[in-house]
Amino acid sequence: MERRPRVRMIEVARAAGVSHSTASRALNGSGKVSEAARQAVERAARDLGYVRDLRAADLASSRAATVGLLIRAAERPFYGELAARVQAHTEQRDYDLLTVSGGDDLDHQIRALETLLGHGAGGILIASGRAAAEAIEYASSFVPTVTVGVGLVRPGIDAVDIAVESEQELAEAVAEAGHKHVAVTASSNRLAYALHSRTANFLTSLVLADVRTTIVPSRADGDERLIKGLRSALDAGVTAVMAGEDLTAVRVIEQLVEWGLRCPEDVSVTGFDGAGAYRSPLLGLTTVAQPVEDMTGAAVDLLQTRMAGGRVDTAGLRFPGQLVRGRTLGPPPDLGGA
Structure with missing residues (x-):
């Protein structure tokens, strides 16, 4: 799948008809921006698909690659167990893991994914039984994306589920x-x-x-x-x-x-x-x-291959659970x- 290029702040400023510094202040929540300018910048950012990079530049080169994980809700035992297993698998591969909860609606999921992308996630795992198709496609338009236990098949998206x-x-x-x-x-x-x-x-x-x-x-x-x-x-x-x-x-x-x-x-x-x-x-x-260990291990392996540029057919992997x-x-x- 062709990835969307990251939009730069200067492009947002140009589209909104403001200076680079005004656009930066508007997106950073500074009060020294008029309401009209703020709305113009936010509208331009949405239209262009701009995602703010939240990483500190001096740390970016020294940190391990970051993997993002979106789950439905951390308080639910299934998702808590799944997140723990994903963390174990990512640590074995020297990845940093950033986990967010996406809830049950598209708006919350998009905001959660923007957080992952903004922190420089090089790949994303979506493990939510209520992940919206639009949210999955949004993530995959930027970085390699693998769904885990979502139960939704999308063209060009790798999926790992229970049999x-x-x-x-x-x-x-x-x-x-x-x-x-x-x-x-x-x-x-x-x-x-x-x-x-x-x-x-x-x-x-x-x-x-x-x-x-x-x-x-x-x-x-x-x-x-x-x-x-x-x-x-x-x-x-x-x-x-x-x-x-x-x-x-x-x-x-x-x-x-x-x-x-x-x-x-x-x-x-x-x-x-x-x-x-x-x-x-x-x-x-x-x-x-559910075979959480098998599913998460396969998902992290698959995401690692995608992040490294490996060429494999779109995977639809299923693992048996235990009655x-x-x-x-x-x-x-x-x-x-x-």
């Missing part, structure tokens, strides 16, 4: 337990590509196993829409709930307890990701542990679960 067979295996385990009516949670956020793909794989596998399905939509973990949809599904005879991620699975179990229902005796529940405590036998959650058979999946009540 779809792992999602199918979990759905097949639910069907093999004897469940004939299963609810599947589904995110209504348009950027949740990984969850959309996972939901589709769950539904396809269940239908092929002759299992009736019901979709439970959700905008956020534990929101009213999830609770309402879960109640309707149970009233319709659902005996198992497949959540798209472990956090949602735990929310579902908490709601079942509030309603006086037992898991799995009354309703079985499965999750996905298997990060940290969620794969602990103490919790006993039936889930799939964790916990206590939260059992037979339906009419088969002895009660």
Whole structure:
């Protein structure tokens, strides 16, 4: 993919019709710039795709190459584990790592990527299940970019994901337990590509196993829409709930307890990701542990090759996860679960 050249400050100043020093003060947030000039400079910077270089010039030549990592949210166990493994792999290759959170919308992701680019990232890993296609293309227009666990295929963009067979295996385990009516949670956020793909794989596998399905939509973990949809599904005879991620699975179990229902005796529940405590036998959650070590190692290797100018075909790498058979999946009540 052809990279966009870095736009210089003088080009921004020229487009805005101001001096170089005025443009610099406007972009640095100085108060000694008129509002009209500031708006003109910011508009020119956006139109030209200018990214401010935040590195100190006297340090640039002595520092190791910098890799940027964009994750969805550091407080989520899956992304925390993923960031830790990426750091281990980048340190082994003598890279500096700069990590930012991109959140759930395009504007936040673009600002986060501008921070990485502004600090001189020579390559970027995007590891967010809600990364916007526009954000991925924005990063890749400047530097080599690899997505990890995004679940979105873009022309010319290297991607590393979990194998779809792992999602199918979990759905097949639910069907093999004897469940004939299963609810599947589904995110209504348009950027949740990984969850959309996972939901589709769950539904396809269940239908092929002759299992009736019901979709439970959700905008956020534990929101009213999830609770309402879960109640309707149970009233319709659902005996198992497949959540798209472990956090949602735990929310579902908490709601079942509030309603006086037992898991799995009354309703079985499965999750996905298997990060940290969620794969602990103490919790006993039936889930799939994502192959974080394999995925991050392959992603950093691939990014290193791209940053060095290596010529390889666009990669779409997939690694199998591990099915964790916990206590939260059992037979339906009419088969002895009660």
